[in-house]
Amino acid sequence: MNRAALLLLADGRFPAGGHAHSGGAEAAVTAGRITGPGTLEDFCRGRVHTTGLVAAALAAAAAAGADPLALDEAADARTPSPALRQTARRLGRQMMRAARTAWPSPGLDALATARPRGAHQPVVLGVTARSAGLTPPDAAHAAAYEAVTGPATAAVRLLSLDPFAVTAVLARLAPDLDEVAARAADAAHRCLTEGTGALPAASAPLLDVYAEAHAGRPVRLFAS
Amino acid sequence: MHLDHEHTVFPQRHTWAGPTARPDGSRRALRIGLGGPVGSGKTATVAALCRALRDELSIAVVTNDIYTREDADFLLRNAVLPPERIAAVETGACPHTAIRDDISANLEAVEELEDTVGPLDLVLVESGGDNLTATFSKGLADAQVFVIDVAGGDDIPRKGGPGVTTADLLVVNKTDLAPYVGSDLGRMARDARRQRGELPVVFTSLVAENGVAPVAEWVRARLAAWAAVPA
Amino acid sequence: MSGVHATARITAVPDGRGGTALPELAGEGPIALRRTRSADERAARVTVVGAMTAPLGGDRLAVHVTAAPGAVLHVDAAAATVALPGRGGERARYEVRLTVGEDAELHWLPEPLIAAEGSDLLMTTTAELAPGARLVLREEQILGRAGERPGRLTTRLTVRIGGRPLLDQELSFGPGAAGWAGPAVLHTYRAAGQLLVVDPAFEEKPAEARVPVRDAEQGESVLTPLAGPAALLTAVAPDGLCLRRLLSASVAP
């Protein structure tokens, strides 16, 4: 048990660049589809059960010791949007910097050397969790948590939502996060024997549309 | 005009923003952060510094725009540096976070520039316009310049705040406007001295010929100090 | 064991005269196959007919298609496939396995899959491509027949080139799936689909990402270059007609 390290890793203040990203929320706000706590909750639930699940499984598999480069390739195949691939690698590189300072390890060094321009962020997150002595379910929880807190924080800023109402949204999503993390950890376990094909590949078509539309927009608050 | 302080300033600062060498062993660029309230003249200062120093130094710029690429685009339009030497970082509605609490995107941009157009002598990092408490992390900037202007009110130095009080250089810009906005430059200088002790303050008007000279002189002095540090 | 178990097989090989022969063309159970006339003289064309009522819950249907090196094969369908509820409420499975050899070309262009209310289907499409193979693949899913709620459908599309993953996408909606009706996934749209083009020419000249159509009446689509020699057009739309219109955009290299 290494619960404090998990809190540190999942904390929004962990300096890994996430604050500049909205996880598609800014584009959904622009499209008029996130307008308040209710639609934010629908957005976050969809995100965590799709790309959040995939990220959680990648992170859990990396934490379980699966080959991070194979996971990185699996992440590419699960990320058709080039804007999202670029974002994932950029955030991976930024997380790597914080991780190597906080929990230095040969595993992180090797991944940083193999992917100097950044591996997919969930993979880096998983290797980081491993370096911090965390378990695959821990890594899955951190990734699932991040999948909803990013958009929620961004929505607070973009729409000036009541922060208490948004925290209540996150609290209502907690069972979804637990369920996603459990499924992710289970898939990660199978990945060790069956390969990356055992990892979930849940997709969200509109997140891909948002990502490319947002990338082409000159005026925006968040990078993605 | 207040450059006589620089040698007294330098010995106070023996910490640099992270290792002074790059992974390949070469010396990394000196990183200077420019912060200050919206519209005070940060981009104008960066542009003028690039023009003044680009013939003697290898320079790159990182801008932190709030919701557009305006600062980067201004620098590009005015061709103060080739486009590959200018990088824009997006800050997610929170400019001070990107320069202070979570500097990873800025560090990445700096490294990216060193990798693609390096070796560099100097990287200027412009913060998005923010409030008087915004300062650069020591992990990002080796030295920081805080730019205010006379039009923002001549009581800003008196109000203090981390930017005014602790920046390595305080620039009071747009002195040409002082008569029109009724700002008392003498009072600003006295207040700044009270807040900052020995730390230097310069007054500039960037619309004047070579108006950036005092800032450029200060940058040269920092670079000389930087070069004197064993790598 | 309940339900129908059937596997249809198609194998295409070069006929040695610039065309393509079909040494194996074997329908089974509800899946009937017909050789049809192709406009492309290099290609053999096969139309899947009679899959109208299948799959029912509990059915296990499969189609295995192989385009041997150098072959050009076009497969389409006569009508939409409707997933219907079975007697015992069991899940149905439909497995499509595509193998495309070196310099072979496969067009897999079935009609839409309609998830009728109460149905439960897991549909997997796996394409194994040799380096240099070409693939044009379209998938369309409709959330229920007119005026009804959707059944449960999970579709997984996995494409590998030389054994390495190129694309892996799963879409789940209907009762028991979470979050799909929200603004991150399908919002209020009733149809979703993808058109994938794998072509070695993309190696030199990748497609450019763009958002060709975005409007609530017609739906939304996005063209994305994959991290390999391929481009993917993803679309969501109010109905199957609009979806087909979005997926008819050119994705050629």
Ligand SMILES: Nc1nc2c(ncn2[C@@H]2O[C@H](COP(=O)(O)OP(=O)(O)OP(=O)(O)O)[C@@H](O)[C@H]2O)c(=O)[nH]1
């Ligand atoms: N009169 C006068 N105008 C100046 C001076 N310096 C800058 N300006 C003008 O002030 C305006 C704002 O200058 P910028 O350099 O864009 O200010 P900034 O601090 O970068 O602004 P943000 O990045 O938006 O926070 C521009 O119109 C400049 O031309 C000066 O010394 N005198």
Ligand SMILES: [Mg+2]
């Ligand atoms: Mg500016």
